[in-house]
Amino acid sequence: MSRPATRPTSRDVARTAGVSQATVSLVLGGKWRGRVSERTAGQVREAADALGYRPNLAARNLRLGSTRTALLVVPALTSEFFARVYTGAASVAAEHGFGVVLYPSPAGVGPATSPFDPGRTALDGVIASSMAVDAPAAIHGSLLPLVMLDSDPSAPGAAAVVNLAIADGMRGVAAHVLELGHRELLHLGSAVVSWTFDARAEALAGAVRGAGARLRTVRAALSVPDAREAVTAALAGPGPRPTAIVCDDDVLAAGACKALRRLGLRVPEDVSVTGFDDLALATAVEPELTTVRLPAERVGECGMAALLAVLDGRDPAAGELGVELVVRGSTAPAPR
């Protein structure tokens, strides 16, 4: 009794159980209430077990014309923001029998690259988070329904956009810092361009403008060493030293703290620092960062819900998710 090299099919199960292939499909598909007797169903399941039968997913997907699988495109894997987005999306998906597959866009979020090549994985739809403005065009070529997260609301080609109140969050940071008496600010922005970072920069500039405070901007890649370098360089320049550094991101803030410490400056006594996103890193560094908490899971949940709505032919609910300022130890009143 030598096993055949090929995987058993539903027909093999049928032969073993002494029934037709259709019956196997009915039983294993779970829709046999009243179509197949209890005894026959048992035999089918037994045979399937004995052969170690697994349905061929490619065939099922072809037949059903759907894979019940969505692709989540993210610019980076390491960020727990995206990990949490995934968690939210996957949980909603699971409730509807959907799966979620991750695709880290290799070239990051730069323009002029085609950040979309999911290979041979058959998909029903795409959710793209925090991508560059021109990403939709590339993805649109796949002809799949597209939902965007944390992106330009006017993105062309997107069936829905789920957004965060980024501007509100940054305005909250600005209000907090200004209230503490800071008037000489440094904005540590992201060198990566995307809607979410543009929105942060713009909101900060807008909030500071009418407040009689000065704002300078430098940019760095989203890594601690790069941020440290950028801040070190900025503080070495001429002009008055900033008393607060407002960062686009917690990682940048961690780098800023590091640069300050190396320069012999204390956080927050000499210089206040703020982050954004409220990553685990925000509480891992010393002092813990004042930052803005984003409901990442909810973003994923809403994104998936919107995609499911689109696939269903329904109208996806629009809306903006609120954010929350979290004040911790990295901000203090401006030194006199």
Next chain:
Amino acid sequence: MSRPATRPTSRDVARTAGVSQATVSLVLGGKWRGRVSERTAGQVREAADALGYRPNLAARNLRLGSTRTALLVVPALTSEFFARVYTGAASVAAEHGFGVVLYPSPAGVGPATSPFDPGRTALDGVIASSMAVDAPAAIHGSLLPLVMLDSDPSAPGAAAVVNLAIADGMRGVAAHVLELGHRELLHLGSAVVSWTFDARAEALAGAVRGAGARLRTVRAALSVPDAREAVTAALAGPGPRPTAIVCDDDVLAAGACKALRRLGLRVPEDVSVTGFDDLALATAVEPELTTVRLPAERVGECGMAALLAVLDGRDPAAGELGVELVVRGSTAPAPR
């Protein structure tokens, strides 16, 4: 001329171009050198373009009996170790026309859970990294070829295991710490059980045993707050205070540093701390961590290469990848 609601198929392209479906398949499949005239091929491509034709991947996968897609199962998304493993695996995969899909095992690496439900995504094989010992059994039920990374070499059901010289790495750490004169050690281990952490614990115990030093062990979940709490509790207990804390992981080490600082102890002057993995976090904290660098990309590369070999019917090359001790600012001679 209203568009039909359904996607165009290769037959639609054929009709438009005035040829047979077989010809379309030949042209678009790229194997027509000498089978189809240049002019006809051009017409086919033109028609495909005009209709916006995209091949149905489910159908193609069914026909070919292969999806040229591998699943990479990881216990967590946020860790950049796994992000780097993915990068390596994806690059080797791409060279062979393969894609890699990520699946974060939801329940982490605990036993008694079935950490494997890739949904309806059709796959050719599975690569599982740093999973619990009983994970292979669950995955094996999928009948797919399985390659394991950073796991028990005797894992049943695995077609190949790509491993790291974890024990060498930890022995290096131990030698470094002992050489600095430390004799009272605390081991901050991972509460999550998996081969890689067992190997670290065992190697450390073995290295310390014959060296006339004392070793105590506490465990914590892989997060900064948990690690901090565990270390705080351990130092509050009776007995002599350790002069060095050897951690299973950089995240744990960051937590340990934080606990020490809160207790008014300086790193490394009062207590030395070591990490493991050399994550970005290792250089984000102050002082930067002495740790062990793992060739994560190579792990992914070798894993994918092994899987491709198995799928090809060849023997996967076995082997263990070397690691490197990185000495930074978190270790110093033991205080007198």
Next chain:
DNA sequence: CTGGTGAAGTGTTACGTATAACTTCCGGAG
């Protein structure tokens, strides 16, 4: 004039599944 050969396509089939449409059987109402 025959036969062979290569170029250029086409007809047909199979991949494995899900399901609509059909058959068969049997018990009971009329």
Next chain:
DNA sequence: CTCCGGAAGTTATACGTAACACTTCACCAG
């Protein structure tokens, strides 16, 4: 005794693609 209807299956088909095997035709050697 007929006829109806439900239970329990089965037969047949389609999903869209890739590729094998076949046809057609023109051209040329013998």
